[in-house]
Amino acid sequence: MTAGREGLLKALDYRFERPALLRQALTHASYSSDHNERLEFLGDSIVDMLVSMLLFERFPTLREGELSRLRAQFVKQEALHRIAQQIGLGEYLLLGEGEQRNGGRERPSMLADALEAVFGAIYLDGGFEAVRGVITRLYAAQLATLDPARSFKDAKTALQEVMQARRLPLPRYEMVAERGEAHAREFEVRCVVEALGLATHGVGTSRRIAEQMAASAALQELERT
16 A cells, blocks of 8 residues: 555554555546446445444434434435545545546545445455444444434534523524535535634535534534533
8 A cells, every 4th residue: 555545544544455445445437447436335335234233232222213313314425524524535535637626525425425435445355344343433433422312303403402501692604615516516604603602614515414514513512612
């Protein structure tokens, strides 16, 4: 594996026996015909199964429907995008010139797809236990702070209830930027909680999703205070 990907390998805490699999996982269709779409297909199923297992083990009293709703939050594009950002995945993507110019390295859908492809590559390279270890580590922080009662509400509703409980003014959402072509729009929104001097950002493929991401980030910040 080239030194240029050492940061990613460290973040994953995994070493590839077959480095070509990681290269393929990081390769977008705009860059080469040997791209990551098949690995993404595999990784999508792996994430779904392993997140199901993690939730099943952590919450033995929750019913099927409740577990399904929690799982949906962890396997959706926004959750995968968040993890991809945390490990700096965009820096390592192999993109065609057009995708690079259009901000592909920061696009939520592209980062989420690439992360799933990486999971697929790890499975093929090291087997089930290897990819289970990586996914468990990457999701550990989110699982540790997960409150099922609150998670059944959307982030904006949950944040509003926190503000009301503290008798504080409700948060304000501001559009920061709109980027990308018409078929791949990306919205950035800021959530401002003036009473606490807090401002967080969220990015998504619609303004609604971006607002939810910003609210989720605000809730995480509040948990740390």
